[in-house]
Amino acid sequence: MDWQGEIAAARSRIRGHARVTPVARLTLGGHDIEVKLEQMxxxxxxxxxxxxxTLLSVDVPAAGVVAASGGNHGAAVGFAAAALGHPAHIFVPEVAGPAKIAVIERSGATCHVVPGLYADALEAARAHEAETGAMQVHAYDAVPTVAGQGTCFAEWDAQGLEADTVLVAVGGGGLIAGALAHWAGRRKVVAVEPRLSRALHAALEAGEPVDVPVSGVGANALGAKRIGSIAFELARGMEAVVVEDAAILEAQRVLWQEARQLVEPAGACALAGLLSGAYRPAPGERVAVLVCGANPAPDPLG
Known part of the structure; x- marks a missing residue:
């Protein structure tokens, strides 16, 4: 796979549609780090x-698009579909919660709440696809999705990223796959997962993607039952750490109290890897953190 070509094409394709997000040098929890504020x-x-x-790289059928999501993917697909003039049906599990369901509904998509977890929403989305002919937009395990997420890291390089190591949160693997596809050994990437939603860790231990139980504070964004195959192939041999829910909530608090950045738990997961000591930089190692999501529940201003 020519990932560099795919990501370059994606950057050109989404220019003017997605936002260029800012970077900042911050001291958080006593660590001097570079942060990309992708939650913006x-x-x-x-x-x-x-x-x-994804939507700009294909001919979307008249039936529109369908997606399963813990919340953030559905909001993004609904927003992109509305912007490009396509109908969208989004299937979310109950665990997504009212705040993220409201974000999806505001996007203009039709939102279907499904009992259970993400895997149940995915099954319902696939049934809708088979019945209507709508195009499935996978949350993480598809080349256009991974290439799109890879634009975040290409953009960060263009903004002057100097770090030796970048910490990235992992759910189903689309974001970490984008980082690994873009940097391909040219920069160290460390995966950070909640201990209660550890699909990548389980796959690396087993030597193949396997199902894991999902729970915890980040489950509605990082709660994939199984790591994507693209992410797994790219992640072989990478360094990965796990963090406790308490560490994630502490990182969320630090981002608010020390930088006035309001994020959801999943958005603070990568920072938790550093603040908790799950990842310990070597002396002189320059570390950067991707902050990836800003849809907390409940929405304090919703």
Whole structure:
């Protein structure tokens, strides 16, 4: 796969549709780091990049698009579909919660709430696809999605990223796959997962993607039952750490109290890897953190 070519094409394709998000040098929890504030992306997460790249790279059928989502992907697909004039049906599990469901409904999509977890929403979305002919937009395990997420890291390089190591949160794997596809060994990428939603860790231990139980504070954004195959292939041999829910909530608090950045738990997961000591930089190692989601529940201003 020519990932560099795919990501370059995606950057050109989504220009003018997705937002260029800012970077900042911050001291958080006593660590001097560079941070990319991707939670300021349209709909509040990096997902808009993959959604726009997917819809702009194909002929969308008259039946429109369908997606399963824990919340952020659905909001992004709904927003991109509305912007491009396509109908969208989004299937979300109950665990998504009212705040993220409201974001999806504001996007203009038709939102269907499904009992259970993400896997149940995905099954319902696939049934809708088979019945109507709508195009499925996968949340993480598709080349256009991964290439779209990869634009975040190409953009960061263009903004002058100097770090040796970048910490990235992992759910289903679209975002970490984008980072690994873009940097391909040219920069160290560290995966950070919640201990209660550890699909990548389980796959790396088993030597193949496997199902895991999902729970915890980040489950509605990082709660994939199984890591995507693209992410797994790109992640072989990479360094990955896990963090406790308490560490994620502490990182969320630090981002608000020390930088006035309001994020959801999943958005603070990568920072939790650093603040908790799950990842310990070597002396002189320059570390950067991607902040990836800004749709907390409940929405304090909703």
């Amino acid at each position: 992306q349209l709909t509040g997460s990096f997902k808009a990049r993959g959604a726009f790249n």
